[in-house]
Amino acid sequence: MNQDTLSKRISAKKSLSESEIDSLVDILGKYCQARTKRILVHALSAVPDIKGYGIYERVYLTNGKAHYCAGQSYPDEIRTVRELLLNWSVR
Numbered sequence: 001m002n003q004d005t006l007s008k009r010i011s012a013k014k015s016l017s018e019s020e021i022d023s024l025v026d027i028l029g030k031y032c033q034a035r036t037k038r039i040l041v042h043a044l045s046a047v048p049d050i051k052g053y054g055i056y057e058r059v060y061l062t063n064g065k066a067h068y069c070a071g072q073s074y075p076d077e078i079r080t081v082r083e084l085l086l087n088w089s090v091r
Contacts, residue, residue: 006059010052016044019064027068028082036086043085050088055081 006024009016016024021044029037043050059081060067070077 004061005057006047006061007052007054007056009061010048010050010056013048016047016061017064020061020066021045023064023066024059027066028078028085030078032082036082039086040082043088046088050085053084055084 021041024044025037025040029040032040055077058069058071058077060069068074068078068081
């Protein structure tokens with residue numbers, strides 16, 4: 001099965017829909033402050049112009065919804081994805 005991922009979107013130079021961004025912010029920004037969520041929206045709105053990372057292969061996009069498939073530690077991996085996006089935004 002060939003699933004759509006954040007990594008593939010970046011490679012294909014294809015932007016995210018508003019519902020995909022909202023879904024990703026729900027996952028990546030859970031328990032975060034409003035400021036952090038705004039920065040995440042800004043970074044995700046810049047897809048495909050952000051730098052790709054291997055961990056983005058685990059961020060799946062299906063029918064306007066985002067899902068994350070953790071390899072070992074869901075909280076640690078979500079934090080890593082969030083930090084990569086936040087660091088891109090402040091450059």
